[in-house]
Amino acid sequence: MSNHQIRLAARPSGIPKPSDWELTEEPVPEPAFGELVVANEYLSIDPIMRRWAAADGPVGIGDVMEASVVGRVTASEHPGFAVGEHVYGGFGVQEFARSDGTGVTKLDPLLAPLTAYLAALGIPGLTAYFGLEVGRPEEGDTVVVSGAAGGVGSISGQLARIRGLRVIGIAGGPEKCRWIVDELGFDAAIDYKAGAPAVRAGLKQHCPNGIDVYFDNVGGDILEACLARLARRARIVICGAISQYNTTDVKGPANYLSLLVNRASMTGMVVFDYADRYPEAMREMMGWYQAGKLKTKEQVVEGGIEKFPEALLMLFKGENLGKLVLKVAD
Amino acid sequence: MSNHQIRLAARPSGIPKPSDWELTEEPVPEPAFGELVVANEYLSIDPIMRRWAAADGPVGIGDVMEASVVGRVTASEHPGFAVGEHVYGGFGVQEFARSDGTGVTKLDPLLAPLTAYLAALGIPGLTAYFGLEVGRPEEGDTVVVSGAAGGVGSISGQLARIRGLRVIGIAGGPEKCRWIVDELGFDAAIDYKAGAPAVRAGLKQHCPNGIDVYFDNVGGDILEACLARLARRARIVICGAISQYNTTDVKGPANYLSLLVNRASMTGMVVFDYADRYPEAMREMMGWYQAGKLKTKEQVVEGGIEKFPEALLMLFKGENLGKLVLKVAD
Numbered sequence: 001m002s003n004h005q006i007r008l009a010a011r012p013s014g015i016p017k018p019s020d021w022e023l024t025e026e027p028v029p030e031p032a033f034g035e036l037v038v039a040n041e042y043l044s045i046d047p048i049m050r051r052w053a054a055a056d057g058p059v060g061i062g063d064v065m066e067a068s069v070v071g072r073v074t075a076s077e078h079p080g081f082a083v084g085e086h087v088y089g090g091f092g093v094q095e096f097a098r099s100d101g102t103g104v105t106k107l108d109p110l111l112a113p114l115t116a117y118l119a120a121l122g123i124p125g126l127t128a129y130f131g132l133e134v135g136r137p138e139e140g141d142t143v144v145v146s147g148a149a150g151g152v153g154s155i156s157g158q159l160a161r162i163r164g165l166r167v168i169g170i171a172g173g174p175e176k177c178r179w180i181v182d183e184l185g186f187d188a189a190i191d192y193k194a195g196a197p198a199v200r201a202g203l204k205q206h207c208p209n210g211i212d213v214y215f216d217n218v219g220g221d222i223l224e225a226c227l228a229r230l231a232r233r234a235r236i237v238i239c240g241a242i243s244q245y246n247t248t249d250v251k252g253p254a255n256y257l258s259l260l261v262n263r264a265s266m267t268g269m270v271v272f273d274y275a276d277r278y279p280e281a282m283r284e285m286m287g288w289y290q291a292g293k294l295k296t297k298e299q300v301v302e303g304g305i306e307k308f309p310e311a312l313l314m315l316f317k318g319e320n321l322g323k324l325v326l327k328v329a330d
Numbered sequence: 331m332s333n334h335q336i337r338l339a340a341r342p343s344g345i346p347k348p349s350d351w352e353l354t355e356e357p358v359p360e361p362a363f364g365e366l367v368v369a370n371e372y373l374s375i376d377p378i379m380r381r382w383a384a385a386d387g388p389v390g391i392g393d394v395m396e397a398s399v400v401g402r403v404t405a406s407e408h409p410g411f412a413v414g415e416h417v418y419g420g421f422g423v424q425e426f427a428r429s430d431g432t433g434v435t436k437l438d439p440l441l442a443p444l445t446a447y448l449a450a451l452g453i454p455g456l457t458a459y460f461g462l463e464v465g466r467p468e469e470g471d472t473v474v475v476s477g478a479a480g481g482v483g484s485i486s487g488q489l490a491r492i493r494g495l496r497v498i499g500i501a502g503g504p505e506k507c508r509w510i511v512d513e514l515g516f517d518a519a520i521d522y523k524a525g526a527p528a529v530r531a532g533l534k535q536h537c538p539n540g541i542d543v544y545f546d547n548v549g550g551d552i553l554e555a556c557l558a559r560l561a562r563r564a565r566i567v568i569c570g571a572i573s574q575y576n577t578t579d580v581k582g583p584a585n586y587l588s589l590l591v592n593r594a595s596m597t598g599m600v601v602f603d604y605a606d607r608y609p610e611a612m613r614e615m616m617g618w619y620q621a622g623k624l625k626t627k628e629q630v631v632e633g634g635i636e637k638f639p640e641a642l643l644m645l646f647k648g649e650n651l652g653k654l655v656l657k658v659a660d
Contacts, residue, residue: 252582
């Protein structure tokens with residue numbers, strides 16, 4: 001048995017190419033004292049990976065690509081982890097990972113499917129949870145979510161619905177739009193693939209009193225369209241900007257002065273700042289999930305880690321419905 | 331005696347031209363029952379006037395140009411105002427104004443020169459006061475102010491100093507930079523006319539731990555330079571954007587994702603939202619002024635209302651030191 005790995009071969013320029021990564025092979029690692037070894041089962045495909053691979057990112061040329069992963073302990077010299085336990089951690093795009101246990105948490109596969117721990121019951125869910133909090137929603141507010149059929153957006157919209165808020169999702173294509181309304185309970189959907197005028201018209205129609213909270217996962221034209229439709233004292237939460245991650249020529253929102261006119265704010269949030277509150281949030285999320293109020297959906301790419309570059313491209317093309325994950329092995 | 335007026339003749343395109351306004355003449359108004367008539371003495375030249383004259387602004391073609399004015403009551407049928415009293419109000423760019431007293435406040439010319447009520451002791455001072463509050467400064471913070479030698483910026487910097495914060499001002503040219511440091515007590519000044527690399531270098535030198543609060547009066551390149559130097563959890567207060575008021579091709583901040591990386595916020599503020607707290611703020615500002623802790627400086631353009639277009643251009647060229655006011659008459 002060997003450990004296959006995806007390593008960064010070149011800094012992507014623009015849209016990443018398969019040749020920006022290379023497949024390598026090593027012996028399966030053995031745990032030293034205080035360590036465990038994990039067989040990776042599913043890994044999370046995230047927009048931020050594009051930034052991790054950039055020149056100022058944390059992944060160096062020749063390094064195993066970073067990734068959040070769920071897997072199973074196959075060997076352990078660590079007192080806290082036993083063989084057979086399921087765990088979550090930053091195990092990277094590889095088949096096996098060795099770890100000293102830092103940042104590794106245990107999962108219960110009886111409570112939810114493993115992939116859910118990379119979606120609603122994982123970091124995307126927590127991002128939605130704390131991101132919505134940054135938006136300080138109030139009763140009667142209209143919340144707009146972009147990337148609404150994606151890993152974070154599909155959860156933020158549902159959490160806003162759980163709070164009784166009116167939620168409009170912006171997503172690409174009729175299938176995603178139907179899904180967020182019919183399956184996830186969004187109040188309305190706007191198809192950005194219908195073009196910028198349709199987005200503006202949709203926002204006008206569905207947000208007659210303006211947007212109170214805009215949860216931004218995409219940036220670019222959609223951010224501008226939402227800025228143009230803010231209610232007084234609106235809060236924009238900047239959670240991501242997938243439309244801008246493949247360019248160095250980032251487009252800033254030309255109408256940012258809408259913040260001034262509307263006494264509105266735009267605030268960046270990074271989920272890791274809330275780590276000490278993960279347990280509390282997770283309990284609440286798990287409760288909603290078990291009560292059937294919170295749905296999680298993962299789109300699973302099969303074929304092992306070799307499919308990593310392809311899966312990442314799917315994400316940037318917006319081809320995923322729900323959280324995109326790559327199946328490493330059974 | 332007649333009343334000369336400056337009326338909007340055309341919507342300015344780009345930098346305003348003198349021909350965008352026309353000089354008209356009318357009889358001096360008489361007060362009806364419940365009204366007063368004011369002889370305007372000094373009027374405030376403000377960046378926002380450019381927006382008032384734009385197609386979506388409040389001033390129509392043929393209307394008297396709006397302006398904040400200090401003057402003296404020359405006739406009154408209003409029980410609240412007596413002839414000879416000094417008042418502040420939105421009296422417009424004209425020599426005499428008739429008013430029903432709405433939004434008119436009395437001034438004491440013995441406490442401060444009349445022009446100060448258009449500067450530190452008026453709306454610019456209140457803008458600085460509440461704008462700084464929006465920035466939620468904390469002990470030990472580094473505050474950066476742009477337009478630092480202007481009407482609002484020169485006060486916000488001083489208010490930050492009064493709170494014991496470290497204050498860096500960005501202003502145009504060595505004279506302004508010397509003034510804000512030597513006369514107003516800023517900790518350091520950065521001359522933006524020395525070019526963008528000098529601004530970046532200055533911010534790096536004077537904000538070694540990053541900017542905690544950025545009070546933005548200018549937008550454009552300087553906003554981008556400050557975004558690039560934010561501390562974690564920084565607060566940007568968007569108070570104005572004088573660099574962008576003469577263009578329809580507004581430049582959004584291309585590096586707005588610094589808000590995400592730094593968990594920072596950018597919030598628009600409009601002073602009029604704080605009207606119910608003006609008295610409290612004014613008492614505090616007057617106290618600091620009388621204690622010599624808060625300096626007010628007005629640059630007075632002589633020559634009457636005919637000089638209005640010229641004065642407005644001076645503002646956009648950054649030729650004023652302190653608050654720019656136009657003298658209407660003695």
